[in-house]
Amino acid sequence: FEGVACVAFHPRFPENRKYYVKYHVRNQGSHFSPVIVERQATPDLLHDAGVPSRRVLQIHQNTDLHWGGMIAFGPDGYLYIGAGDAGPQEDPEGHGQDLKVLNGSILRIDVDRQDGGRPYAIPELNPFRYAAPPIRPEIWASGFRNPWRFSFDPATGDLWVADIGQNLFEEVSIARAGENHGWNVYEGFMKFSEQHRRDGEKYTPPVFSYRREYGVSVTGGYVYRGRRNPSYQGAYLFGDFESKRLWALTQADRQLIKVRQIGESPQRIASFGLDHDGELLLVGYEGTIYRLELDGSDFHTVPMLQARVNLLRNGLPAAARVSITGRDDLPYAPDAVPLRKTAAGESYFYADRVFEAKVPRGRSRLTFHGGLETIPQAAVIDAGADTELTVRLQSWIDLAERGWYSGDSHVHLHTGGPISVTVADALVAASAEGVNFVNLCVSNVEGDDIRDSELITGKPHPASTDRHLLVFGEEMRSMIYGHMQFFGITKLVEPQYTGFDNTPFSVDFPANYQMAAEAVRQGAVVTYAHPMFTGQPFPFDDDLARPNGAARELPIDAILGVAHAVDIMSYNSDEPLSTELWYKLLNCGIKLAACVGTDALLDRSTDPPGGDRVYVKIAGPFSMESWLAGLKSGRTFVTNGPVPLLEVNGQGAGETIRLPSAGKVQVAATVESYVPFDQVELIVNGEVVVHTAVPAEGTSGVKLARVAVELPIERSSWIALRVRGPADRQVFDG
Incomplete structure (x- = not known):
């Protein structure tokens, strides 16, 4: 069969x-x-x-x-x-x-x-x-x-x-x-x-x-007629394949009486079954059959309490990414607020200033995140009545005070996903994650469905604040030559896509250069998205006609001056392979800035925007123009946790040092981090020339490492600082 x-x-x-x-x-x-x-x-x-x-x-x-x-x-x-x-x-x-x-x-x-x-x-x-x-x-x-x-x-x-x-x-x-x-x-x-x-x-x-928002593929179950838990007698138990949630509901004359989530499956739910006693079995998609143990629960009685939480930062109302886990180990969120889930399976929602949520009576665990520069907070509600809590978010570092402003080149607002979102929701997400510049990419979803192009103006959206800029740009998507992001365009660059079957632009023409050149004519900065994918032959597949979103045309467009940066980090790419590609281009004398685009989708459950991010050193006040100028000049570093700062002869990232002849340079590297790291490396022309192992002791709180060396330089070179560390639950895309 x-x-x-x-x-x-x-x-x-x-x-x-x-x-x-x-x-x-x-x-x-x-x-x-x-x-x-x-x-x-x-x-x-x-x-x-x-x-x-x-x-x-x-x-x-x-x-x-x-x-x-x-x-x-x-x-x-x-x-x-x-x-x-x-x-x-x-x-x-x-x-x-x-x-x-x-x-x-x-x-x-x-x-x-x-x-x-x-x-x-x-x-x-x-x-x-x-x-x-x-x-x-x-x-x-x-x-x-x-x-x-x-x-x-x-x-x-x-x-x-x-x-x-x-x-x-x-x-x-x-x-x-x-x-x-x-x-x-x-x-x-x-x-x-x-x-x-x-x-x-x-x-x-x-x-x-x-x-x-609660699941995308219902899996039917059975009406419970077993004997082990009479409270479920006559309730229909079912689940969702993708979200792995389990529910029970009761009805009369096909009118819903009650429905509640009763658990979550360890695996995606492919099917259900019954044993000889009428007790339910669950079939996991990965091949495991589970027995539903209903003994410790009561379908009819779930006492709830109202929790009110105030969010503050520096004494002022703030936004945060919040996770709530009840005593039943199920996630909770305020009414009408979408519950999202990370790739690691952690449920979360965004809250601004204050929120109220119903949670089961008893012990509930809450966590609060404010992005890479914020110390994660945890709280426990263990009360028998409605309660109120104030959470004060604290930063372990403020990079904006040092002139560094974060950004994400690749965030989508509307992709036809199940979560209803507006630009105001994008601002809450940017504020909660501490991302200063968000490039909201207009692109086709599938086929010729292009959304939000009317919001491209070449200026920050009116919903922006002086600390968080939301700018509508574009992801130009070619199925053969690669995907690009355009920052600061004044109108949609067309064709926005090529090579999508059964669409007006099904052929792989024109090449990306034409669209990138038009974006540059409009004053844009251009970066290539997710340049290399996991398992992809390096540098590219032998079959050049096979659809692939990798950065195949990047070298040519960079040489021709219409590509200024490359996304070294992305949720959808292989960072080591992408970095190796960048190193090879630098070795060819092609100066490309390091950038980051997560490809986060705000209307779907994905890891949040800014989990990977680029920091740009700007000159003068923070604005769209100053941030893009810093990005284009290469005054950047990319990270999903540590803060690496590099100086060579007193000059920072993106600067050029001219030596009259072969000689030595003074290199000073500093790494600060709230998440663990254990290796600091100096790279010259793609080769590790200094490797420093960082002791694991004292990893709680802020960790600091410094490297100061004198490096011989015998020919035209580039120098980079790289930091590595173990996987950590606070780190996305690690």
Whole structure:
């Protein structure tokens, strides 16, 4: 079998040894279609008998999307089949509303009989059993997008269907014969499209729907009818594949009574199962089967208290990145505030000045972060009533006082993600992370969907403050030549992308130079994004036509003067490989500034902006112009924690020292850090010439290391300072 999705055992399996497998086969083209076959077990019921399969049903489709997944025998003895809408995204052909195709429906067939030339029969009470062709009589209920898992309540016979959503909502429904559950006219409770609405059609809403900030792919479970925890009796337990959250809900007449999160899975949730006692099992995507232990919880009683937290810095209201973990080890956030998650799995939200959150009564842990220059704070709420707390954020260093201002070249505001954000939210994030300059990149999402281009003005957005500048720039994306960020452009440089299939700019033309030159004409500074990826052959793939976002054209554009910097650090790149590429370009005499672009997405759960960052030494007051001038001149350092400062003959980063002949230079390096580091290296022309191991003792608090040496210089050279350290929970992209 290829791509097995589900197995169902015949109700009389001990006698007839029949079981059914849903898997995928290739069509005559390149796409897969779901197939259901009948197999037979050996007499001891422990192995497959090895006899040929009997093909029961194939559901043809023309994309590799939304196959559905579940098959199960109902209490009536018939086989129920979950069929997805077969794509493409958003179901433009309206399969979910088309009774002439099997897609987008729950099907019901009788595998014990055959009629009408089919290898199965149509149950007498199927709602479309006697409908005129071409309506498909197999359809039992319609209007589904991708019903990956469904189950029957053994006590009531209700069919619970978890349907994976499109852009905004996941949904849980109780389906009944002949009903239309709405897709793609509705997504969850909200209208989605009028294109395939039928006059007079009645649409059945879900019991429960949740926004994608809580998860992006619902996995259906079971109604609890076990004995170990009576408080869950009759509650439907389910989860989300991606967020790994587990919920339980109760309903009456398909109206939601109560829903609460009851846990989080160690692995992404692929499926659920039941043991012989009706207790739930969870199938992890990585291959582990877990038993849900409900003994220590009570579904009906979760006493909550209100926590009010005031955030201050230097006695003034401040913003912060906050994590709250309740006594149940679950994350919490204020109402209507999106809960995000880092790549390491830590949940967080942004708060400005003051916030209120409901947390379980008892001990809750809170952490507060203010970016690389701020000392992380921790607090514990252990109270039996509503409480108030004031947190005073403290900096361990203030680099702006020394003329260094931080920035992130690559942050996206709107990418079609599930979190609703505005420019004001971007300002809160920048303030909370202590990032002074944020380049909010306009780019296509997928295809020709370009967002926020009207906000490009060549000036800081009016929401900016004197300490935090939000400037809309551009990420120019070529699938062959690499991605670039433009700082300070006055209007969108077009084409904004090249080489994206099925778009107006599907060809790999023009080369990046044309767009970079136009950006420079507008007065922009240009940097190349995520120049090298993990596992990528150095410097580039042999197959130059294979799509790749690496900086393939960077050397040429730098030589031609239209690329000024390169992002040495990014959440999406390999820093050692990217640094090696930079070293090679410097060795060729190409002076490129070191920059950073995290590629953080503010409308999705990612690591935060500024977890990696570039610091720029500016001349005069902080402004967009002074920051970009400092970046272009190379007065920068990049970091995700330590602060490395380098002087050669009294000159700082980005400066040029002219010697009359070969000789020696005085090098002074200082490293300050609140996170651990254990190595300090001086690099000359790509080679380590000084390596200093830093003792691990006394790693708490601020750590300081100094290196002062005299280096011989015999030819044209460049000198850099590099700091390394161990992984640390405070460090992103480490």
